[in-house]
Amino acid sequence: MRIILASNNQGKIKELKDKLGNKYEVVSLVDVGITEDIEEFGITFEQNALIKAQYVAKKFPDDLVIADDSGLEIKALKGDPGVYSARYAQGEEGFEENSDLANTKKVLRKLEGIENRDAKFVTVLCVIKPDEKPIFIRGEVSGYILETITGDGGFGYDPIFTTDHLSSFAEMTMEEKQAISHRGLALKALFEEKLF
Numbered sequence: 001m002r003i004i005l006a007s008n009n010q011g012k013i014k015e016l017k018d019k020l021g022n023k024y025e026v027v028s029l030v031d032v033g034i035t036e037d038i039e040e041f042g043i044t045f046e047q048n049a050l051i052k053a054q055y056v057a058k059k060f061p062d063d064l065v066i067a068d069d070s071g072l073e074i075k076a077l078k079g080d081p082g083v084y085s086a087r088y089a090q091g092e093e094g095f096e097e098n099s100d101l102a103n104t105k106k107v108l109r110k111l112e113g114i115e116n117r118d119a120k121f122v123t124v125l126c127v128i129k130p131d132e133k134p135i136f137i138r139g140e141v142s143g144y145i146l147e148t149i150t151g152d153g154g155f156g157y158d159p160i161f162t163t164d165h166l167s168s169f170a171e172m173t174m175e176e177k178q179a180i181s182h183r184g185l186a187l188k189a190l191f192e193e194k195l196f
Contacts (some may be wrong), residue, residue, distance in 0.1 A: 001063075
């Protein structure tokens with residue numbers, strides 16, 4: 001069975017391929033010729049994951065499609081950036097050159113002088129099998145926002161997110177991160193569902 005990952009985010013694709021790739025043919029949107037951006041107009045992670053999964057499943061009805069929507073929710077910012085995590089600093093200086101860095105810097109600016117730095121990473125996977133209803137799987141990991149960017153691994157907000165106040169997600173190996181991350185937990189649950 002071929003699995004299409006409905007993403008162009010190379011960090012996400014690598015994490016998913018590392019987990020799935022030994023047993024299945026795993027391809028990305030670019031691999032199947034989808035180069036356009038799929039507009040995410042939902043207001044929840046579930047809605048956005050479904051939008052992406054359905055878009056791909058309509059084009060490739062015989063393949064299993066996995067789409068995810070992920071984001072960072074910060075308590076002191078009332079859940080922001082949430083579903084806007086990937087485009088939080090859109091329109092601001094430096095976003096076009098390095099959106100991850102611009103987004104991360106904006107979070108740090110917004111949290112200046114704020115003591116409560118509780119946050120969580122959320123991933124929602126939407127799985128569509130041929131001729132079946134969508135299935136949703138959620139993974140969450142609670143942690144804290146560091147005061148400075150730390151580490152050069154990972155992607156997105158990894159350099160400012162920690163679960164132990166000792167190291168950021170960007171300082172972990174892929175294996176260490178997948179063992180505790182939101183996406184790793186969602187993938188673990190996906191396998192436990194025995195969908196394929």
